[in-house]
Each structure stands twice: as C-alpha cells, then as structure tokens.
Amino acid sequence: MLKSKRPRRMIRGGMALSGCMAALALLGTVWTPYSPTAMSGAEKFAPPSWVHWFGTDQFGRDIFSRVACGVGTTFFIALGTVLIGAVLGILIGAVTGYFGGWIDEALMRLNDALTAFPSILLALVFIALLGFGKYNVILALGVAFIPSYARVVRTEFARHREMTYVRSARLMGASHGRIMLRHILPNTTQVLLPALVIGFNNAVLAEAGMSYLGIGVKAPDVSLGYMLSESQGYMMTAPWYVLCTGAVIVLLILGASLVGEGLQERRGQ
C-alpha cells in the first residue's frame, strides 16, 4: 500500500531528532559555552543574542548552557524511570501472565492498588524520605510507571502461554525461566518497544508536572521540567526563557513520539 514508506520515514525522522537531543545532552555534560551556574548581576534577563544564544535568566546565567545541562538531566530521569518501571513491570507482568493462578491474583491486586494510588503522594513519600534530587524523582516515577508495563506484558505473556511454540518448548524440557526469557520475551518486543518509547515521553511530561508542583527536581540540579516551571514565573518579562525551554521539551518529546508512532504503525502493517 501507499502508506508503507511512512513508518520508516517517521522512525528515521524521530531518530534524527532524538539523536540531536541526545547529542545536546552529551555535549552538556562535557562542554557548555558558559558555566551553567555562573551568575552575573549585570546580565540579568538578557534577550537572545550571539553572545547568549537563548538569552540569560534571572541570575544572568546563560540559558543555552543550562538547557544543555537540563536536557541531560531530563534524559537521565526519563531513561531511569523507564528502566525501573519496565524492568519491574516486565518482571511482574511476565510472572503473572505466565503462571497465572494465585501469584497472578496477588500481584495484580498490588498492581491495581498502585494504579489507583495518587502518584503525587507516592512522589512525596520518596522526597520526604530521601530529599529532593533527580534520583528520587526517578524512583518515584519509576514505581508509578510499573503498573502500565506490567499490564501490557501480562496480557502478552498470557496470550503466548498457550501458543504451540511455548508448549513444544515445555515438552522439550525447557525451564520456565528459559521459556519466559528466551522464547516469549523476544516475541513481545513488538508490543513492548512502542510502550517503552511512550513511557519515555510520559516520564518527561511527568517530571515537568512534578517540578511545577514543587516536588520534582530542585535548585542545584537543572532539568527541562524545572526550568520550564521556573521560567513561567518570568513569562511576561523574559519570554525567551520560557519559549526556548518549552521548545526544547517539545522537540525532545516529538522525536521520541515519532519513533514510537513509527514502530506502532510498522507493527500494524
């Protein structure tokens, strides 16, 4: 059909965009045009120029340098969140879907409870216990993301459990662990991959929302979400601050979602 080239184009475009963002993030860890924390009273709220590409913020810090750092933190948080959520979610989903029975019941109840538990309270528990900081945001979001992965994986495993290739593997004496890991899991990647990419985006958005509520990343750390929530306080006096930060967030999410969509459409064909 006519559409067949579309998914590939989306994936390629998304990869290119995400690549740029990743490059910016990596750049931010090794080199930035200015120190992201160096303040300058004389240059408060300087508009974008050749000297400061994205302008400066309320402390006269170079916004481009901070955005570069922030992308790094945001990438780190989003990846960490997806990692925790996915690893635990896959584990729970695989076990419950494959074995069924009482394990399934018990873990799924816990899963339901976690879904229904307000994630804000969850986040606050981690922050009150461990303090603010990117690791705690990762932990809080990661735990909150478990149920969504667990549910997807569980359905897949329950579906594959009864398929002939699994039955024959079992007849040939493969252990449960081996079947789950080597036989079923590779077959679920088509479903899992887009879910992971979407999870990445949700993590970026969730981090921004948490920062806005004052329970996300805080001052010594810089993340895109933190910068966005901070910059909106100066929206009327320094619009470039909010626009530059917002644009980078949108591009970051757009890149990942193009990849995710592409993957999903390719599966659909």
Add this chain to the structure above:
Amino acid sequence: MRYAAKKLAMMLLTMVIVSFLAFLAFQIIPGDPTARLLGADATTESVAALRAELGLDRPFFARYGAWMQGALRGDFGRSYSYAMPVSELLAGKIGITALLTAVSFLLIVLVSLPTGVLLCARERPGLDRAANAVNQIIMAVPPFFTGILMTLVFGLMLRWFVPGSFVSPSEDFWRSTAYLFFPALAIALPRIAMTVKMLRASVRGELDKDYVRTAYSRGNSRWQALYRHVLRNAVVPTVAFLAMAAADLVAGSVVIEQVFSVPGLGRLLLTSIANRDYPVVQAIVVILALWVVLVNGGADLLNQRLDPRLRLS
C-alpha cells in the same frame, strides 16, 4: 453473577490495600502534625500530650484499625489543620473536582469522536499529515504549560474569562461551570489528541479488513461502509480508552487546579500533605482511588458487553 461478585470483592481488596499504603506512607515519612498544630517551638510535654489526644502514640495497626472502623461508618475523623470534620471539609471540594472532571470528559467525547470520524471519512493525505502534526504537538506540551498559555491567550488577551475569579458551584453553578471550561479544556486536550489517534488507528485497521472490501464491492461508498460497518467495531477499543482517560482525569486535575486557582480536591491534597494533615490526605486518597477502581471496573463490564469475545475469560 459470580463474576460480578468476584469483581466487587477484588475492588474492595484493592481499596483496602490503597488505604493501607497511604496509612503506611505517613508512618514512614518525617514530619509531625503536632509541629503544625502547636508550632515549631512546642515543648516536648505538650507535644506528647497532643499526640496522646490525637491517638498518634498508639501502635500503627491499632491506629489503622481505628481509622478503618471509622471509615466504614463514613466517619473520616477531623482535620488537624482546619479543625473541622473531614467530611464537612471535603463536601465542598468534591463537587468542584467532579464538575471539572465531568466538563473535561464531555469535551473529550464531544470533540474527539466527531474529529476522529471526520478525519477518516475521506482519504486526504495533506489533512491527515496536518492533523497528525497537531496531534503530536498537543501531546508534547506539559499540561500545566498548556494551562498557562490558555490563561494568557483567552484570559488576558481575548478576555473570554477572568483568571483567578473562580466561584464555587454551590454559589453560582453556571458561572462556575463557565470558569471551569478552560481548565477542563487544558486537561482534555492531550487526551483528545490521544483519542483521535486511537480512533483513527482502529478505523484504519478495520478498513483494511475483508468485510469492508466486501462492503465496497457491494457498491457501498466509503462513508457508508464506515458508518454501517466499521465504526461499530472500531468503537470498542475507543470506549475502553475513554474509560481509562476518565480514570486518570482526576489525577490530571491536580496540576490544572493549581494553574487556574481552582480550589478542588487536588489542591487540598497538596496542602494537606504539606501540613501532614493525615485524616484529610487519607480520605482524599480513598476517594481518588475509589474513582479509579470504579471507572476501571465499569470499563471492564462495558467492554464485555460491547465485545462478546471477551466474555469467556
């Protein structure tokens, strides 16, 4: 019938786990409600006395049991910081959040379903690409930021509403609803985008199927095929998706309530956590969880009615 009974039991169990987790959360996080009540400078004796009065000195499980007993009777205790019964405190807030949720759900349904269907009605690659791009961008903007932009554009520039002038629905229902339109839209937008995407994907999936080709070969137009055959099948996953959206609308309203200064459950939850006002937090958690559990349960049942294949499991 047995299925329904089992489902109900599972919901109850989920609620018990949630309430237990919330109770546990406050057991382990630092911060003492008495510090708020007596001030930071309180003497140790008076703190001890107040803890005894509030029952905070009792063992964890005894307290949980006592709370549970009260909750089953509908008594959620008294708010520490507001010095009034929790039920009285929440009565005014639930209505606000419920109204906000209702308006945004209505918006999702009223906007996304027609849009999705219209987009599928004709094969127009240009429109398609444009719609797709708009969709992607809407989904990429953090909701609180959408809210702020809306306030800026519709509130300050166009003056369609006055930011920060919220009145309670109990005072003036229609003014309240009118004010909640933009907050509701801010919550609904990303979900509208997702629903449209979802609907289009499932319609596309159906359009490629054999029965549609048969319909075409019988001389049906695309519109007719769509209307008579495809939509009926494509709507099943969409309904499930809408139910899921309804379940997390309330969670989404926490942020938006803050942006638009709407004094609903979400803001009360944030303040009460900050003040370590356990009775209030506990009650809100239960309400929010109950909503999620009920909606998800309802969605399951609805799905089974719509899609007979699911009935067996």
Add this chain to the structure above:
Amino acid sequence: MKRKFALFLALCMVCAVLGGCGGGSERGGAEGSNGLDDERKANNEIVVAIPQDLADSLDPHGSMSAGTREILFNIYEGLVKTGPDGELIPAVAESYRISEDGLTYTFKLRDNVKFHNGAKVSAEDVIYSLQRCIKSAGNTGDSALVSALSAIGRDTLTAGDDNTVSFRIDRPDPELIYFLTVAIVPADYDQLDTAPCGTGPFRFVSRSPQENVVLEKFDDYWGEAAAIDKVTLRIYTDPTALVLALKAGSVDLCPHLTAAQTAQLGTAYTILEDTMNLVQAVYLNHAVAPLDNETVRRAMCYAINRQEIMDMVADGHGVAVGSSIYPKLTRYFLPELVDRYPYDVEKARELLAQAGYPDGFDLTIAVVSSYQPHMDTAEVVVEQLRAIGINASVQPMDSATWINDVYVGRNFQATITGVDAKNVTARAMLERFVSDNGKNFINYSNAEYDALYAQAMASASEAEQTALYRQMETLLCDTAANLYIQDLADLVAIRGDLTGLRFYPVYVLDLQTVHYE
C-alpha cells in the same frame, strides 16, 4: 490558490485581533476595563490575594502561621494594640496605669467595646482571655509569652468594680505591656477554632478552605469604623496564577509579592514597598564542626555580598542587617553592625586558612523549597561561598521535614530562613540564642550572652534593658553567630484608586484604613 490566500488572510486577522487585545490588556488591568472591578468599587468591597492557604485553627491563642496571624490582626484586639510606628495604642482598655514600683497594672476598659456577637466586653472576658492565653502559650512553647504572662499569675488577676482589670507581678518587667496585645475573646465561646469572634474593626463571616476568607466591616466597632464594607481574602497558592489573576484585575490588593512578580504587573497597580520584619540569614549550627569555629564563621561572613544577593534576588530591594534585630525595631537596631563584615574575599580566604581550612570544606544548606526568596538567596550564597573555596550545596526540603529535622531536630549544618517577632520587643528576637532556650535551633552557646540576658530580664528600667539588648545584639554580630543577610522586601500591589494601607513593624496586614479614593 484562492483558498490558501483566504486562509492566510484569516490568519492575519486572528493575529491582529490577538495583538490588539494584547496591547489593550497592558493598559487595562485593574483600572476598570472589565466590569468586575467597578462593581467591587461600587459595592465598597475589595478582594485581597493571599499567597498561602489559612490551613490553621483560627484560635488566636493557638499557634498559627504568620499568614494567619496577619489576617487575624483585623479581627482581634488586645488590651492594647501595636500601632504603625511600633507604639502601643489602647484598644479594649481605654487607659492603663502602672504603679510607681512597676508591679501593679490597672486597666480601665472602654464602655463601648462589643464583641462581634453583640455582647459587651466585660472584665470577666478579659480575665478569661488572659488566663486562656497563658495556658495555651505553655503548650505552644512560646517561652517569651509564658515568662511575661505567667508573671501575672492567676490569682492576682482581679476585676475592679468600675470596669477595671488589675493584676500584680512579682518583679518589674518593662516589656510586659507589649505582650498584652494578645487577643481578648468572649468567655464561654467555644468556636474560636473555626469562627473567630473578637473586637476588631472587621468581623469574620466565613472561611472556605483553599478558597477564601470573608470579612465584613464591624458596625459597632468602638473606634473609627473600617472604610471598606467587605473584604474577600482569596487564596492563590501558585505564584504564576497569582500574577495572572492580578493582571486580569481579579484582585485589588496583594501583599508579599516578589520583585519578579511585580515587574510583570505593568502600570495598573501601585507598588508599595515595605519590609517583611524578619531577619533572613544563613543560620549556622554551632554544634557541628567546622561551624563551631568562630574564625571559620567570620571568614564566611566576609564572603557574603549582601548587595549582590539583594540585586540578584529582589532587584535591589530589601534592607541589609548585621545581627538578629531587624531595622524597624528602631529602639534596638544598631546600624553600625550592618557593615561589620564588609565583602572581602581575600580576607575571607585568609581567615579560612588561619582556621586550618585553606581548601575550604563541604557545606550543606537546608532550605524550605516552597519559599522562593530563600531558595533564590541560597543559590547566590552557594556561588559566593564557592569563591572562597567552600563547596556549598543547597538541600531543598518540604517545610514539615524542615521543621522536623532542622528546626526541632537541629540536625543540619546551615539553613537559610527568616526569623520574625510576634511583638515589638527585643526579647522576641534575642531570647532564642540563650544556650538553654528551646528555640535555640542553632545551638548558640555563649556564657556572656546568657549572663546579659539574665541581667536584661532582671532589669527594671527600660533604658537599662535596651542597653543590655544592644550589647547582646552586638555580641551576636561580633561572634559571627550567623551569616546575616537582610530584612526581605515586602512589595505590595494595590489598585490605583485604593489607598490608606498602613505598614507596621510586625508582620500584620491592617485593612482598617484602606479605602477607595
């Protein structure tokens, strides 16, 4: 082609409309471009924005946040009340007499003071209120109030026949009268928690948590009645939402704005500047090394550039302080202490090396994350300390954790906060640094200071006492007890046609004289 052109045209029009309205809103704001404002003016009512929820019991004798206290100032009065210049004005009492020896106090009550519930204030109400207040001050650990009021004693409180109340204390206390600003409440009224009832110019109408508190003018007020008929205190917990509400003209008066917020308001509001009446400092825990070393603390003092902090955080607003007394406590404030440690990086490095830390050390500064001015200050302080080699970092925390760990638990190295006073005495500010005081969260321990405090407490003469307090103030500065920064600026936005707001040397929001022009 035609259609594309039409589309382009339509887009242009939309932009023009948006732009036009945008321009309009700059000029509009609160000056009556939207009907609501004029309606409020016609009804003689105002909307006051408050940046935090009044999530407190409203009991005037209980413990409450500063935000609640400043509102209750309009509802309750004491026998005397604080005036705008820090002087005491007779309130429920018409006059008072202190005997020659300073031991017997006699208050003559006004005949025409009524509670908001209509009852006349009697001597019994006054006695009941003072006793009630003593009791709850004991619970809340307000040691200054306890030590001042407990001197009154229960049994010496008596009602005279000619509408007077008198009591006798054991030893003279020149400051006692300043503590008698505590609220007079009706005896046997049991709803103080939720429905305040006092004698002030405004009476409480309703509170809707998270939403608003409504006050109305009290018609039977003994003095000059309030000028405004109805005040709605509306709660905006989000700073950006607050700015947007102000820009939209939903609010007539808003205290406690930051410089960044006022910069966005345009010309619709008059911006008044006051101070918060607190001492913002990097408070140092004297119980942990290396902060127990005076040389280290002095080095840090030299590293702090107050002017830079004020420029960065508040566009230069704020008033520098050098010790634990804020400038508006004019009786005690010593301006010469402000520049005792001028900004001098070289000297700071030198002192640090002398103390044995040539390479600096690690320092964690705990800050309540929800209060932006302290967070911003912390970021600047970190950079300034870094310049002398101290590797400082900010540790943000939520306020309940801060109270638990830092203030009560005293488990911290340094923290940035503001310390304020409930009345205009030096005792309220300086008492906390006595080594065994419950509020001494920095573990300051100085025998000389303790002795001075004991002397001040025993002093019968106000002049002598003031001199002693000034010595204590100087001592705090000389020993570099904390890195003193400033009394934060308090910026108030008030709509152009509203005037009459009075500022106080304590943290209150007096609405009595606010009126439309």
